[in-house]
Amino acid sequence: MNFITHLGRYSLMLKGMIAKPENAKVYWKEFMQQCNDIGIGSIGIVSIVSIFMGAVSAVQTAYQLTSPLIPKSTIAQIVRDTVILEFSPTLVCIVLAGVVGSKIASELGNMRVSEQIDALEIMGINTKTYLVMPKIGAALIMIPWLVIISMVLGILGGRLAGNASGILSNDTFDRGLMENFTTFNVWFALIKAYTFAFIISSIPAYYGYHVTGGALEIGRSSTKAVVVSCIMILLSDYALAAILL
Amino acid sequence: MIEFKNLKKSFGEKVVLDGVSHTMESGKTNLIIGTSGSGKTVLQKCLVGLFEPDEGEIIYDGKSFTDMTQEERTILRREIGMLFQGSALFDSMTVEENIKFPLNMFTKDTGSQKRKRINEVLDRVNLKDANKKFPSEISGGMKKRVGIARAIVLNPKYLFCDEPNSGLDPVTSMVIDKLIKDLTIEYNITTIINTHDMNSVMEIGDNILYMVQGKKEWTGNSKDIIFSDNKQLNEFIFASQFLQDAKNMRMMEAKGEVPEEVK
Ligand SMILES: Nc1ncnc2c1ncn2[C@@H]1O[C@H](COP(=O)(O)OP(=O)(O)O)[C@@H](O)[C@H]1O
Ligand SMILES: [Mg+2]
Numbered sequence: 001m002n003f004i005t006h007l008g009r010y011s012l013m014l015k016g017m018i019a020k021p022e023n024a025k026v027y028w029k030e031f032m033q034q035c036n037d038i039g040i041g042s043i044g045i046v047s048i049v050s051i052f053m054g055a056v057s058a059v060q061t062a063y064q065l066t067s068p069l070i071p072k073s074t075i076a077q078i079v080r081d082t083v084i085l086e087f088s089p090t091l092v093c094i095v096l097a098g099v100v101g102s103k104i105a106s107e108l109g110n111m112r113v114s115e116q117i118d119a120l121e122i123m124g125i126n127t128k129t130y131l132v133m134p135k136i137g138a139a140l141i142m143i144p145w146l147v148i149i150s151m152v153l154g155i156l157g158g159r160l161a162g163n164a165s166g167i168l169s170n171d172t173f174d175r176g177l178m179e180n181f182t183t184f185n186v187w188f189a190l191i192k193a194y195t196f197a198f199i200i201s202s203i204p205a206y207y208g209y210h211v212t213g214g215a216l217e218i219g220r221s222s223t224k225a226v227v228v229s230c231i232m233i234l235l236s237d238y239a240l241a242a243i244l245l
Numbered sequence: 246m247i248e249f250k251n252l253k254k255s256f257g258e259k260v261v262l263d264g265v266s267h268t269m270e271s272g273k274t275n276l277i278i279g280t281s282g283s284g285k286t287v288l289q290k291c292l293v294g295l296f297e298p299d300e301g302e303i304i305y306d307g308k309s310f311t312d313m314t315q316e317e318r319t320i321l322r323r324e325i326g327m328l329f330q331g332s333a334l335f336d337s338m339t340v341e342e343n344i345k346f347p348l349n350m351f352t353k354d355t356g357s358q359k360r361k362r363i364n365e366v367l368d369r370v371n372l373k374d375a376n377k378k379f380p381s382e383i384s385g386g387m388k389k390r391v392g393i394a395r396a397i398v399l400n401p402k403y404l405f406c407d408e409p410n411s412g413l414d415p416v417t418s419m420v421i422d423k424l425i426k427d428l429t430i431e432y433n434i435t436t437i438i439n440t441h442d443m444n445s446v447m448e449i450g451d452n453i454l455y456m457v458q459g460k461k462e463w464t465g466n467s468k469d470i471i472f473s474d475n476k477q478l479n480e481f482i483f484a485s486q487f488l489q490d491a492k493n494m495r496m497m498e499a500k501g502e503v504p505e506e507v508k
Contacts, residue, residue, distance in 0.1 A: 023350045115333035118295050122405075123347055124322035 010206045016128040017136075031134040038135070038201075039142030042099050043149070049095050050150040053087045054079060054157030062167040072168040076176025079158035081185060088150040089189045090237050093196035096143060097229040101204040104135055105225035108208025109218035117209070132205045139201035140194060147193040151186075192240055196233050203229045246271045247292060247403065247435055252301035254284075254291055254459075261287045262298065263459040271306075271435040273451035274426050278440055280481065284459040285439040286330060289405050292437070293325060294318055305403070323351060326396030330407040330439075332388040334380040334395070340367075341376040344395045351399060366394040369428075371420055385412040393421065397428060404429070404436040410445060418442065422449050443482060446470065447491060455481070471495050 021027040061078045108131060111117050120127045155177070162168045168176075207225035211217050247269040254262040261284045269275040277285045290296040292303055294310065303310040305321060313321065334343050341363055348359045367376070370390040375383055383391070389409060396404060406425065410418035426449045429436040440446065446453065450467035455478050463475045470482065471491070 026346075026349050110336075114336070115329045115331060116335055118290075119327065119329060119333040119335075121295065122293055122322055122325055122327045123350065124319045124325075125350060126319065 017132045019126050019129045034134045034138035038100050038138050046146050046150050050153040051157035054154035055161035058158035058162045073172050073176030076173040083154035084151050084185050084189050088147050089192040092150045097200050098226050101200050101226045101229045102222045105204035105208035105222035109211035112211045136201040139197040143197035144193040195236050199232045248304040250302045253299045261459050265461050267454050269437050272433040274429050274449040275437045275452045276450050277454050279456040283456045324402040326401035326404045328392045328396050328406040332392040336380045339377050340391050344398050347399050366398050370394045404434050406438045
């Protein structure tokens with residue numbers, strides 16, 4: 001199938017998703033379940049990735065800044081800005097594309113292959129609305145929070161590593177953090193987070209929902225979902241930077 | 246009552262339904278029989294709209310299903326119960342939650358009303374002590390019964406069952422057949438059952454459609470089938486030894502030749 005067909009079916013899925021829930025309570029329960037799966041379920045990996053990301057960027061920045069003319073507190077600034085601008089939104093979302101994306105794709109793929117989606121259809125339930133909308137909604141709510149948590153932990157990781165390896169003291173780091181801070185960077189990061197959250201949830205949902213065949217195809221489509229999501233994240237990362245910066 | 250006329254369905258080059266027409270009657274157990282691969286599942290899925298037929302018309306109680314919009318179909322489907330060949334239970338939910346799901350979605354029943362209804366249907370399908378188990382923890386036969394319980398929990402007007410007793414032991418199989426038959430009469434349901442189980446054919450075959458390679462080969466009921474002289478049908482039913490005996494017996498009965506000791 002070519003790109004245009006995929007794009008067409010993807011838009012049809014998104015369009016078909018917008019409908020009035022048959023029963024608000026059941027949908028709410030499903031939404032909360034997804035928030036739990038997507039948000040709480042990924043806090044562990046996001047924390048680990050963020051702390052190390054911040055730590056490594058502190059150490060490597062110090063390694064590159066050899067000039068005695070540049071004050072040590074600049075290291076904190078650079079760590080802060082790279083974490084907020086790029087590492088937390090983009091890198092974390094790429095990790096989440098693997099964690100959350102493959103989960104969404106394989107969950108829906110399994111439901112498709114074992115006819116659970118057909119069973120829902122036969123009950124008179126709009127499956128695009130019931131299965132896809134809560135996932136995208138939960139991703140849009142939870143992923144920006146994960147990105148914010150990641151920013152905090154990333155900077156904390158840089159501070160810890162800077163101190164532990166004797167590059168700069170905690171006081172110098174804290175002073176650097178306050179210098180030349182632009183709040184726009186945080187907004188920019190959040191715009192990226194929302195965009196990526198939509199990519200991470202809707203593309204895997206598309207691949208999972210449209211699986212045909214058996215167990216083998218579920219695996220194949222979830223791999224494809226992750227790959228396509230990552231590429232789309234990188235493309236839109238570039239596009240947003242070009243437009244907004 | 247569900248009528249369908251000249252249904253055709255192909256997958257690529259492969260013709261699966263080749264112009265089938267028939268009427269499924271309400272208050273009766275309508276059977277679709279045939280060897281595996283003859284198109285029974287595809288026919289059922291066309292009737293409920295999971296597959297779109299290439300040609301032909303489907304009519305539910307005088308209303309054309311073929312002409313309905315997606316929204317109209319969704320509403321009609323709330324009156325349809327369906328048991329899938331592989332049961333299709335929601336595997337993230339327990340047995341009880343599976344059956345509760347349609348109640349939660351479409352009724353305003355209170356918690357205790359729902360619990361009462363769940364126990365009622367679980368009782369009818371003869372399933373006990375499995376309420377809290379997940380589908381992965383129960384046997385295939387139990388899954389079928391949960392699937393039936395879920396299909397009937399909202400008292401459907403139309404009931405579709407794809408091989409309800411494949412993989413069941415003979416005793417449970419008979420229980421399930423009797424259950425489906427009783428429900429059909431009690432609530433005047435239009436029931437459509439795919440099967441190749443000859444016991445079911447003899448027990449509950451009110452209106453049988455025998456299909457060969459996507460075509461209607463024979464129709465009749467469980468009495469007619471005994472005396473049918475359709476060669477393909479005879480080969481199909483004589484694959485079952487039980488039926489051969491039954492047929493011989495009825496032939497003899499008809500001619501008044503039943504031996505004294507059997508009577
Ligand atoms: N989704 C599908 N795509 C392609 N071929 C299919 C599909 N579903 C069924 N078929 C083909 O249709 C034929 C009839 O299948 P089916 O209706 O499942 O038979 P059965 O009578 O055993 O239920 C089979 O040859 C099968 O390969
Ligand atoms: Mg079948």
